[in-house]
Amino acid sequence: MTQILDGKALAKTIQAQLTAKVHDWTPQVGRPPGLAVIMVGDNPASAAYVRNKERACDRVGIASFGQKLPGDTPQAYLEGLIAELNADERVDGILLQLPVPQHINDVTLLNTIDPNKDADGLHPVNLGRLVRGEPGLRSCTPLGVMQLLHANGIDIAGKQAVVIGRSILVGKPMALMLLEANATVTVAHSRTHNLSALTRSADIVVSAIGRSHFLTADHIQAGAIVVDVGINRIETSAGQYRLVGDVDYEAVSPIASAITPVPGGVGPMTVTMLLHNTVLSYCQRMPALAHERGTLLS
Numbered sequence: 413m414t415q416i417l418d419g420k421a422l423a424k425t426i427q428a429q430l431t432a433k434v435h436d437w438t439p440q441v442g443r444p445p446g447l448a449v450i451m452v453g454d455n456p457a458s459a460a461y462v463r464n465k466e467r468a469c470d471r472v473g474i475a476s477f478g479q480k481l482p483g484d485t486p487q488a489y490l491e492g493l494i495a496e497l498n499a500d501e502r503v504d505g506i507l508l509q510l511p512v513p514q515h516i517n518d519v520t521l522l523n524t525i526d527p528n529k530d531a532d533g534l535h536p537v538n539l540g541r542l543v544r545g546e547p548g549l550r551s552c553t554p555l556g557v558m559q560l561l562h563a564n565g566i567d568i569a570g571k572q573a574v575v576i577g578r579s580i581l582v583g584k585p586m587a588l589m590l591l592e593a594n595a596t597v598t599v600a601h602s603r604t605h606n607l608s609a610l611t612r613s614a615d616i617v618v619s620a621i622g623r624s625h626f627l628t629a630d631h632i633q634a635g636a637i638v639v640d641v642g643i644n645r646i647e648t649s650a651g652q653y654r655l656v657g658d659v660d661y662e663a664v665s666p667i668a669s670a671i672t673p674v675p676g677g678v679g680p681m682t683v684t685m686l687l688h689n690t691v692l693s694y695c696q697r698m699p700a701l702a703h704e705r706g707t708l709l710s
């Protein structure tokens with residue numbers, strides 16, 4: 413029997429734990445945790461994720477300081493906005509929704525976010541902490557994948573893991589977190605030769621590419637653990653849109669020992685880890701909660 417790694421259910425459990433803590437801590441601190449999501453332009457997919465994030469914040473008791481800005485907002489304005497949010501005591505987490513329009517330099521912007529408020533874990537200081545194995549704010553999607561594997565009793569140490577994709581948002585931090593958990597990690601990308609031979613030797617395959625039906629039965633060895641990070645919108649014969657991952661789920665799920673569905677797998681965990689990171693940064697910034705540090709996610 414293939415184990416379905418139910419991210420939706422785990423997200424619900426973790427969000428309930430965060431809700432209880434936020435409920436306890438808000439009166440002690442005198443304010444709730446706060447998250448600012450900055451979205452530039454009106455990419456419909458981004459708008460849907462931002463709405464999900466705001467709804468989840470409401471449920472958990474996190475204050476949202478969302479900023480939806482026009483697609484032609486100048487770089488200097490965004491830098492000023494981030495400086496204000498860095499200085500705003502009510503804000504514990506800042507997230508710049510990616511991608512941003514062409515004229516914006518996202519790297520420069522990400523680098524202006526206070527590393528202690530970097531809810532996405534994309535600032536060089538936090539990526540450096542990850543490389544060094546030091547505590548810090550970790551990228552939400554890979555952190556969510558690690559939680560999902562852990563909560564389902566999946567052992568990582570000593571396993572062969574192949575991560576497909578090498579973005580700063582997903583692939584690279586995913587590879588580093590698997591390495592930190594003592595997997596033997598290979599990172600594949602668009603220039604990789606003989607990808608299916610590589611993935612066929614893997615115990616764990618994480619796909620973060622963004623192409624529907626990319627991973628087929630030929631890529632997977634019997635009993636492998638398959639984590640599908642991809643989010644692709646495909647048009648159905650009825651002219652509607654539906655979400656699918658990178659993995660041909662029908663073909664691969666009978667072969668795998670465990671697999672994440674799309675939707676309901678990694679996506680809800682990403683949102684939950686964003687909330688987690690916001691609450692963690694609140695804990696770390698508020699002296700009244702000094703003794704609570706390190707108790708989240710346990």
Ligand SMILES: NC(=O)C1=CN([C@@H]2O[C@H](COP(=O)(O)OP(=O)(O)OC[C@H]3O[C@@H](n4cnc5c(N)ncnc54)[C@H](OP(=O)(O)O)[C@@H]3O)[C@@H](O)[C@H]2O)C=CC1
Pocket residue numbers: 553576577578579580581582583600601602603604607620621622623641642643644678679680682683
């Ligand atoms: N579930 C969730 O919570 C989240 C899902 N996503 C989804 O995950 C996917 C990846 O996101 P992101 O990392 O931001 O995307 P990017 O486009 O930044 O990166 C895609 C990566 O896939 C690699 N790639 C592309 N085509 C191939 C191929 N044919 N063979 C092997 N590798 C390939 C690219 O290689 P190269 O570097 O050589 O170009 C690149 O490293 C997207 O579908 C995105 O929507 C993203 C964030 C969160």
Ligand SMILES: Nc1nc(=O)c2c([nH]1)NC[C@@H]1CN(c3ccc(C(=O)N[C@@H](CCC(=O)O)C(=O)O)cc3)C=[N+]21
Pocket residue numbers: 458460461464507508509510511532552553643655674675676677678679680682683
């Ligand atoms: N700075 C930044 N950080 C991100 O983490 C980030 C980003 N930019 N840009 C876009 C990608 C994509 N992403 C998703 C988050 C949640 C779902 C999610 O909740 N998915 C649900 C379904 C949602 C739906 O139905 O639309 C699921 O898979 O079950 C998906 C994708 C975060 N991203």
Ligand SMILES: [Mg+2]
Pocket residue numbers: 552553682683686
């Ligand atoms: Mg996110």
